[in-house]
Amino acid sequence: MIFDKDGTLVDQQTWDRVTGSLLDHLFPDVETREAASRAIEYDLDSRSISPGAAILAESNDQWIDRLAPFDPDGDKPAFGERVESTIAELIRTNVCALDGADELLGHLASTDVLIALATNDSEASARNQVALLGWQQHFDAIVGYDSGHGAKPAPGMLLALLEHFHVRPADALMVGDTWADQHAAEAAGIPFALVQHGNLSEIQEDVVG
Ligand SMILES: [Mg+2]
Incomplete structure:
Protein backbone atom coordinates (compact mmCIF):
# COMPACT_ATOMS: atom_id res chain seq x y z
CA MET A 1 0.00 0.00 0.00
CA VAL A 95 3.89 18.69 12.00
CA CYS A 96 0.65 16.95 12.99
CA ALA A 97 -1.08 13.79 11.82
CA LEU A 98 -4.57 13.59 10.37
CA ASP A 99 -7.13 12.06 12.71
CA GLY A 100 -6.99 8.29 12.41
CA ALA A 101 -3.61 8.13 10.67
CA ASP A 102 -1.81 6.79 13.76
CA GLU A 103 -4.40 4.08 14.23
CA LEU A 104 -4.43 3.12 10.55
CA LEU A 105 -0.65 2.83 10.29
CA GLY A 106 -0.47 0.95 13.58
CA HIS A 107 -3.08 -1.50 12.35
CA LEU A 108 -1.37 -2.03 8.99
CA ALA A 109 1.94 -2.62 10.77
CA SER A 110 0.33 -5.60 12.50
CA THR A 111 -0.44 -7.18 9.11
CA ASP A 112 1.90 -8.38 6.37
CA VAL A 113 0.96 -5.50 4.04
CA LEU A 114 4.01 -3.60 2.79
CA ILE A 115 3.71 0.13 3.43
CA ALA A 116 5.40 2.87 1.39
CA LEU A 117 5.32 6.65 1.29
CA ALA A 118 5.50 8.46 -2.08
CA THR A 119 5.53 12.22 -1.65
CA ASN A 120 6.34 15.31 -3.71
CA ASP A 121 8.10 16.65 -0.61
CA SER A 122 11.84 15.93 -0.43
CA GLU A 123 12.83 12.49 0.86
CA ALA A 124 14.83 13.99 3.73
CA SER A 125 11.91 16.19 4.80
CA ALA A 126 9.53 13.23 4.58
CA ARG A 127 11.83 11.04 6.70
CA ASN A 128 12.14 13.87 9.22
CA GLN A 129 8.34 14.18 9.53
CA VAL A 130 7.84 10.42 9.74
CA ALA A 131 10.37 10.29 12.60
CA LEU A 132 8.75 13.26 14.38
CA LEU A 133 5.37 11.50 14.20
CA GLY A 134 6.86 8.22 15.49
CA TRP A 135 6.01 6.38 12.29
CA GLN A 136 9.47 5.25 11.20
CA GLN A 137 8.74 1.61 12.11
CA HIS A 138 5.61 1.61 9.97
CA PHE A 139 7.19 2.28 6.57
CA ASP A 140 9.04 -0.23 4.43
CA ALA A 141 10.09 2.49 1.94
CA ILE A 142 9.98 6.29 1.64
CA VAL A 143 10.53 8.17 -1.63
CA GLY A 144 10.35 11.89 -2.43
CA TYR A 145 10.49 14.04 -5.55
CA ASP A 146 14.30 14.07 -5.28
CA SER A 147 14.85 10.31 -4.81
CA GLY A 148 15.70 9.82 -8.47
CA HIS A 149 12.36 8.60 -9.81
CA GLY A 150 10.69 11.92 -10.72
CA ALA A 151 7.65 13.56 -9.09
CA LYS A 152 3.93 12.80 -9.27
CA PRO A 153 1.83 12.96 -11.48
CA ALA A 154 4.50 10.98 -13.40
CA PRO A 155 4.43 7.34 -12.28
CA GLY A 156 8.19 6.88 -11.71
CA MET A 157 8.05 6.81 -7.89
CA LEU A 158 5.28 4.25 -7.87
CA LEU A 159 6.89 2.04 -10.51
CA ALA A 160 10.17 2.11 -8.54
CA LEU A 161 8.32 0.98 -5.41
CA LEU A 162 6.57 -1.86 -7.27
CA GLU A 163 9.93 -3.03 -8.60
CA HIS A 164 11.57 -2.70 -5.18
CA PHE A 165 8.90 -4.85 -3.54
CA HIS A 166 8.36 -7.19 -6.54
CA VAL A 167 4.65 -6.38 -6.47
CA ARG A 168 2.33 -6.26 -9.51
CA PRO A 169 0.39 -3.00 -10.04
CA ALA A 170 -2.98 -4.73 -9.60
CA ASP A 171 -1.88 -6.05 -6.20
CA ALA A 172 -0.99 -2.57 -4.92
CA LEU A 173 -3.14 0.37 -3.77
CA MET A 174 -2.28 4.08 -3.98
CA VAL A 175 -3.93 6.32 -1.37
CA GLY A 176 -3.82 10.07 -1.97
CA ASP A 177 -5.68 13.36 -1.87
CA THR A 178 -4.86 15.13 -5.14
CA TRP A 179 -5.14 14.72 -8.90
CA ALA A 180 -1.35 14.19 -9.01
CA ASP A 181 -1.73 11.06 -6.85
CA GLN A 182 -4.61 9.84 -8.97
CA HIS A 183 -2.81 10.40 -12.28
CA ALA A 184 0.41 8.77 -11.02
CA ALA A 185 -1.56 5.72 -9.86
CA GLU A 186 -3.45 5.45 -13.15
CA ALA A 187 -0.23 5.78 -15.18
CA ALA A 188 1.35 3.00 -13.09
CA GLY A 189 -1.75 0.80 -13.40
CA ILE A 190 -2.32 0.85 -9.63
CA PRO A 191 -5.84 1.07 -8.13
CA PHE A 192 -6.39 4.44 -6.41
CA ALA A 193 -8.24 5.42 -3.23
CA LEU A 194 -9.05 9.09 -2.68
CA VAL A 195 -8.84 10.75 0.74
CA GLN A 196 -11.51 13.45 0.58
CA HIS A 197 -11.02 16.86 2.16
CA GLY A 198 -12.71 19.09 -0.38
CA ASN A 199 -9.37 20.27 -1.74
CA LEU A 200 -10.00 18.99 -5.22
CA SER A 201 -13.69 18.60 -5.85
CA GLU A 202 -13.19 17.86 -9.55
CA ILE A 203 -11.42 14.56 -8.89
CA GLN A 204 -13.86 13.68 -6.16
CA GLU A 205 -16.60 13.94 -8.75
CA ASP A 206 -14.56 11.84 -11.18
CA VAL A 207 -13.87 9.12 -8.67
CA VAL A 208 -16.99 9.13 -6.55
CA GLY A 209 -19.56 10.27 -9.09
MG1 LIG B 1 -1.25 15.27 -0.79
Missing part, protein backbone atom coordinates in the same frame (compact mmCIF):
# COMPACT_ATOMS: atom_id res chain seq x y z
CA ILE A 2 1.47 3.32 -1.11
CA PHE A 3 0.49 6.51 0.70
CA ASP A 4 0.85 10.12 -0.30
CA LYS A 5 1.91 12.18 2.73
CA ASP A 6 0.41 15.67 2.93
CA GLY A 7 -3.37 15.76 3.16
CA THR A 8 -3.38 11.95 3.29
CA LEU A 9 -1.51 11.09 6.52
CA VAL A 10 -0.13 14.48 7.58
CA ASP A 11 -2.76 17.13 8.37
CA GLN A 12 -2.79 19.91 5.77
CA GLN A 13 -2.89 22.41 8.67
CA THR A 14 0.78 21.54 9.09
CA TRP A 15 1.50 23.19 5.75
CA ASP A 16 -0.89 26.09 6.35
CA ARG A 17 1.21 27.04 9.38
CA VAL A 18 4.64 26.17 7.95
CA THR A 19 3.98 28.03 4.68
CA GLY A 20 2.80 31.14 6.53
CA SER A 21 5.87 31.19 8.78
CA LEU A 22 8.11 30.45 5.79
CA LEU A 23 6.71 33.47 3.89
CA ASP A 24 7.18 35.70 6.97
CA HIS A 25 10.79 34.53 7.24
CA LEU A 26 11.71 34.76 3.54
CA PHE A 27 9.99 38.04 2.74
CA PRO A 28 10.08 40.54 5.62
CA ASP A 29 8.93 43.28 3.22
CA VAL A 30 5.12 43.27 3.33
CA GLU A 31 4.49 44.05 -0.34
CA THR A 32 6.93 41.38 -1.49
CA ARG A 33 5.37 38.89 0.93
CA GLU A 34 1.90 39.64 -0.41
CA ALA A 35 3.04 39.18 -4.01
CA ALA A 36 4.85 35.93 -3.18
CA SER A 37 1.76 34.68 -1.35
CA ARG A 38 -0.40 35.29 -4.39
CA ALA A 39 2.09 33.37 -6.56
CA ILE A 40 1.55 30.22 -4.49
CA GLU A 41 -2.15 30.89 -3.72
CA TYR A 42 -1.56 31.33 0.02
CA ASP A 43 -4.10 33.48 1.90
CA LEU A 44 -2.23 35.66 4.39
CA ASP A 45 -5.49 36.69 6.11
CA SER A 46 -6.67 33.18 6.96
CA ARG A 47 -3.06 31.87 7.13
CA SER A 48 -3.94 28.95 4.89
CA ILE A 49 -3.23 27.52 1.46
CA SER A 50 -6.22 28.24 -0.78
CA PRO A 51 -8.42 25.23 -1.61
CA GLY A 52 -7.38 23.78 -4.95
CA ALA A 53 -4.03 25.66 -5.01
CA ALA A 54 -1.50 24.11 -7.39
CA ILE A 55 1.12 23.79 -4.64
CA LEU A 56 -1.05 21.19 -2.87
CA ALA A 57 -0.01 18.73 -5.57
CA GLU A 58 3.33 20.15 -6.69
CA SER A 59 6.83 19.01 -5.76
CA ASN A 60 9.01 21.26 -3.63
CA ASP A 61 11.16 22.36 -6.57
CA GLN A 62 8.05 23.43 -8.51
CA TRP A 63 6.73 25.76 -5.82
CA ILE A 64 10.22 27.00 -4.98
CA ASP A 65 10.29 28.08 -8.65
CA ARG A 66 7.12 30.10 -7.97
CA LEU A 67 8.70 31.89 -4.99
CA ALA A 68 12.24 32.39 -6.35
CA PRO A 69 11.41 35.50 -8.48
CA PHE A 70 10.58 37.35 -5.24
CA ASP A 71 13.94 36.61 -3.63
CA PRO A 72 15.87 39.90 -3.55
CA ASP A 73 19.24 38.09 -3.69
CA GLY A 74 18.41 36.38 -7.00
CA ASP A 75 20.53 33.31 -6.20
CA LYS A 76 18.10 30.49 -6.94
CA PRO A 77 20.14 27.49 -5.70
CA ALA A 78 20.90 29.29 -2.43
CA PHE A 79 17.24 30.33 -2.14
CA GLY A 80 16.11 26.73 -2.63
CA GLU A 81 18.46 25.51 0.10
CA ARG A 82 17.25 28.27 2.43
CA VAL A 83 13.63 27.26 1.82
CA GLU A 84 14.32 23.56 2.53
CA SER A 85 16.34 24.29 5.69
CA THR A 86 13.72 26.76 6.98
CA ILE A 87 10.96 24.20 6.38
CA ALA A 88 12.97 21.53 8.22
CA GLU A 89 13.18 23.87 11.22
CA LEU A 90 9.51 24.90 11.10
CA ILE A 91 8.26 21.35 10.65
CA ARG A 92 9.73 20.31 14.01
CA THR A 93 7.14 22.29 15.92
CA ASN A 94 4.24 22.17 13.45
Whole structure:
Protein backbone atom coordinates (compact mmCIF):
# COMPACT_ATOMS: atom_id res chain seq x y z
CA MET A 1 0.00 0.00 0.00
CA ILE A 2 1.47 3.32 -1.11
CA PHE A 3 0.49 6.51 0.70
CA ASP A 4 0.85 10.12 -0.30
CA LYS A 5 1.91 12.18 2.73
CA ASP A 6 0.41 15.67 2.93
CA GLY A 7 -3.37 15.76 3.16
CA THR A 8 -3.38 11.95 3.29
CA LEU A 9 -1.51 11.09 6.52
CA VAL A 10 -0.13 14.48 7.58
CA ASP A 11 -2.76 17.13 8.37
CA GLN A 12 -2.79 19.91 5.77
CA GLN A 13 -2.89 22.41 8.67
CA THR A 14 0.78 21.54 9.09
CA TRP A 15 1.50 23.19 5.75
CA ASP A 16 -0.89 26.09 6.35
CA ARG A 17 1.21 27.04 9.38
CA VAL A 18 4.64 26.17 7.95
CA THR A 19 3.98 28.03 4.68
CA GLY A 20 2.80 31.14 6.53
CA SER A 21 5.87 31.19 8.78
CA LEU A 22 8.11 30.45 5.79
CA LEU A 23 6.71 33.47 3.89
CA ASP A 24 7.18 35.70 6.97
CA HIS A 25 10.79 34.53 7.24
CA LEU A 26 11.71 34.76 3.54
CA PHE A 27 9.99 38.04 2.74
CA PRO A 28 10.08 40.54 5.62
CA ASP A 29 8.93 43.28 3.22
CA VAL A 30 5.12 43.27 3.33
CA GLU A 31 4.49 44.05 -0.34
CA THR A 32 6.93 41.38 -1.49
CA ARG A 33 5.37 38.89 0.93
CA GLU A 34 1.90 39.64 -0.41
CA ALA A 35 3.04 39.18 -4.01
CA ALA A 36 4.85 35.93 -3.18
CA SER A 37 1.76 34.68 -1.35
CA ARG A 38 -0.40 35.29 -4.39
CA ALA A 39 2.09 33.37 -6.56
CA ILE A 40 1.55 30.22 -4.49
CA GLU A 41 -2.15 30.89 -3.72
CA TYR A 42 -1.56 31.33 0.02
CA ASP A 43 -4.10 33.48 1.90
CA LEU A 44 -2.23 35.66 4.39
CA ASP A 45 -5.49 36.69 6.11
CA SER A 46 -6.67 33.18 6.96
CA ARG A 47 -3.06 31.87 7.13
CA SER A 48 -3.94 28.95 4.89
CA ILE A 49 -3.23 27.52 1.46
CA SER A 50 -6.22 28.24 -0.78
CA PRO A 51 -8.42 25.23 -1.61
CA GLY A 52 -7.38 23.78 -4.95
CA ALA A 53 -4.03 25.66 -5.01
CA ALA A 54 -1.50 24.11 -7.39
CA ILE A 55 1.12 23.79 -4.64
CA LEU A 56 -1.05 21.19 -2.87
CA ALA A 57 -0.01 18.73 -5.57
CA GLU A 58 3.33 20.15 -6.69
CA SER A 59 6.83 19.01 -5.76
CA ASN A 60 9.01 21.26 -3.63
CA ASP A 61 11.16 22.36 -6.57
CA GLN A 62 8.05 23.43 -8.51
CA TRP A 63 6.73 25.76 -5.82
CA ILE A 64 10.22 27.00 -4.98
CA ASP A 65 10.29 28.08 -8.65
CA ARG A 66 7.12 30.10 -7.97
CA LEU A 67 8.70 31.89 -4.99
CA ALA A 68 12.24 32.39 -6.35
CA PRO A 69 11.41 35.50 -8.48
CA PHE A 70 10.58 37.35 -5.24
CA ASP A 71 13.94 36.61 -3.63
CA PRO A 72 15.87 39.90 -3.55
CA ASP A 73 19.24 38.09 -3.69
CA GLY A 74 18.41 36.38 -7.00
CA ASP A 75 20.53 33.31 -6.20
CA LYS A 76 18.10 30.49 -6.94
CA PRO A 77 20.14 27.49 -5.70
CA ALA A 78 20.90 29.29 -2.43
CA PHE A 79 17.24 30.33 -2.14
CA GLY A 80 16.11 26.73 -2.63
CA GLU A 81 18.46 25.51 0.10
CA ARG A 82 17.25 28.27 2.43
CA VAL A 83 13.63 27.26 1.82
CA GLU A 84 14.32 23.56 2.53
CA SER A 85 16.34 24.29 5.69
CA THR A 86 13.72 26.76 6.98
CA ILE A 87 10.96 24.20 6.38
CA ALA A 88 12.97 21.53 8.22
CA GLU A 89 13.18 23.87 11.22
CA LEU A 90 9.51 24.90 11.10
CA ILE A 91 8.26 21.35 10.65
CA ARG A 92 9.73 20.31 14.01
CA THR A 93 7.14 22.29 15.92
CA ASN A 94 4.24 22.17 13.45
CA VAL A 95 3.89 18.69 12.00
CA CYS A 96 0.65 16.95 12.99
CA ALA A 97 -1.08 13.79 11.82
CA LEU A 98 -4.57 13.59 10.37
CA ASP A 99 -7.13 12.06 12.71
CA GLY A 100 -6.99 8.29 12.41
CA ALA A 101 -3.61 8.13 10.67
CA ASP A 102 -1.81 6.79 13.76
CA GLU A 103 -4.40 4.08 14.23
CA LEU A 104 -4.43 3.12 10.55
CA LEU A 105 -0.65 2.83 10.29
CA GLY A 106 -0.47 0.95 13.58
CA HIS A 107 -3.08 -1.50 12.35
CA LEU A 108 -1.37 -2.03 8.99
CA ALA A 109 1.94 -2.62 10.77
CA SER A 110 0.33 -5.60 12.50
CA THR A 111 -0.44 -7.18 9.11
CA ASP A 112 1.90 -8.38 6.37
CA VAL A 113 0.96 -5.50 4.04
CA LEU A 114 4.01 -3.60 2.79
CA ILE A 115 3.71 0.13 3.43
CA ALA A 116 5.40 2.87 1.39
CA LEU A 117 5.32 6.65 1.29
CA ALA A 118 5.50 8.46 -2.08
CA THR A 119 5.53 12.22 -1.65
CA ASN A 120 6.34 15.31 -3.71
CA ASP A 121 8.10 16.65 -0.61
CA SER A 122 11.84 15.93 -0.43
CA GLU A 123 12.83 12.49 0.86
CA ALA A 124 14.83 13.99 3.73
CA SER A 125 11.91 16.19 4.80
CA ALA A 126 9.53 13.23 4.58
CA ARG A 127 11.83 11.04 6.70
CA ASN A 128 12.14 13.87 9.22
CA GLN A 129 8.34 14.18 9.53
CA VAL A 130 7.84 10.42 9.74
CA ALA A 131 10.37 10.29 12.60
CA LEU A 132 8.75 13.26 14.38
CA LEU A 133 5.37 11.50 14.20
CA GLY A 134 6.86 8.22 15.49
CA TRP A 135 6.01 6.38 12.29
CA GLN A 136 9.47 5.25 11.20
CA GLN A 137 8.74 1.61 12.11
CA HIS A 138 5.61 1.61 9.97
CA PHE A 139 7.19 2.28 6.57
CA ASP A 140 9.04 -0.23 4.43
CA ALA A 141 10.09 2.49 1.94
CA ILE A 142 9.98 6.29 1.64
CA VAL A 143 10.53 8.17 -1.63
CA GLY A 144 10.35 11.89 -2.43
CA TYR A 145 10.49 14.04 -5.55
CA ASP A 146 14.30 14.07 -5.28
CA SER A 147 14.85 10.31 -4.81
CA GLY A 148 15.70 9.82 -8.47
CA HIS A 149 12.36 8.60 -9.81
CA GLY A 150 10.69 11.92 -10.72
CA ALA A 151 7.65 13.56 -9.09
CA LYS A 152 3.93 12.80 -9.27
CA PRO A 153 1.83 12.96 -11.48
CA ALA A 154 4.50 10.98 -13.40
CA PRO A 155 4.43 7.34 -12.28
CA GLY A 156 8.19 6.88 -11.71
CA MET A 157 8.05 6.81 -7.89
CA LEU A 158 5.28 4.25 -7.87
CA LEU A 159 6.89 2.04 -10.51
CA ALA A 160 10.17 2.11 -8.54
CA LEU A 161 8.32 0.98 -5.41
CA LEU A 162 6.57 -1.86 -7.27
CA GLU A 163 9.93 -3.03 -8.60
CA HIS A 164 11.57 -2.70 -5.18
CA PHE A 165 8.90 -4.85 -3.54
CA HIS A 166 8.36 -7.19 -6.54
CA VAL A 167 4.65 -6.38 -6.47
CA ARG A 168 2.33 -6.26 -9.51
CA PRO A 169 0.39 -3.00 -10.04
CA ALA A 170 -2.98 -4.73 -9.60
CA ASP A 171 -1.88 -6.05 -6.20
CA ALA A 172 -0.99 -2.57 -4.92
CA LEU A 173 -3.14 0.37 -3.77
CA MET A 174 -2.28 4.08 -3.98
CA VAL A 175 -3.93 6.32 -1.37
CA GLY A 176 -3.82 10.07 -1.97
CA ASP A 177 -5.68 13.36 -1.87
CA THR A 178 -4.86 15.13 -5.14
CA TRP A 179 -5.14 14.72 -8.90
CA ALA A 180 -1.35 14.19 -9.01
CA ASP A 181 -1.73 11.06 -6.85
CA GLN A 182 -4.61 9.84 -8.97
CA HIS A 183 -2.81 10.40 -12.28
CA ALA A 184 0.41 8.77 -11.02
CA ALA A 185 -1.56 5.72 -9.86
CA GLU A 186 -3.45 5.45 -13.15
CA ALA A 187 -0.23 5.78 -15.18
CA ALA A 188 1.35 3.00 -13.09
CA GLY A 189 -1.75 0.80 -13.40
CA ILE A 190 -2.32 0.85 -9.63
CA PRO A 191 -5.84 1.07 -8.13
CA PHE A 192 -6.39 4.44 -6.41
CA ALA A 193 -8.24 5.42 -3.23
CA LEU A 194 -9.05 9.09 -2.68
CA VAL A 195 -8.84 10.75 0.74
CA GLN A 196 -11.51 13.45 0.58
CA HIS A 197 -11.02 16.86 2.16
CA GLY A 198 -12.71 19.09 -0.38
CA ASN A 199 -9.37 20.27 -1.74
CA LEU A 200 -10.00 18.99 -5.22
CA SER A 201 -13.69 18.60 -5.85
CA GLU A 202 -13.19 17.86 -9.55
CA ILE A 203 -11.42 14.56 -8.89
CA GLN A 204 -13.86 13.68 -6.16
CA GLU A 205 -16.60 13.94 -8.75
CA ASP A 206 -14.56 11.84 -11.18
CA VAL A 207 -13.87 9.12 -8.67
CA VAL A 208 -16.99 9.13 -6.55
CA GLY A 209 -19.56 10.27 -9.09
MG1 LIG B 1 -1.25 15.27 -0.79
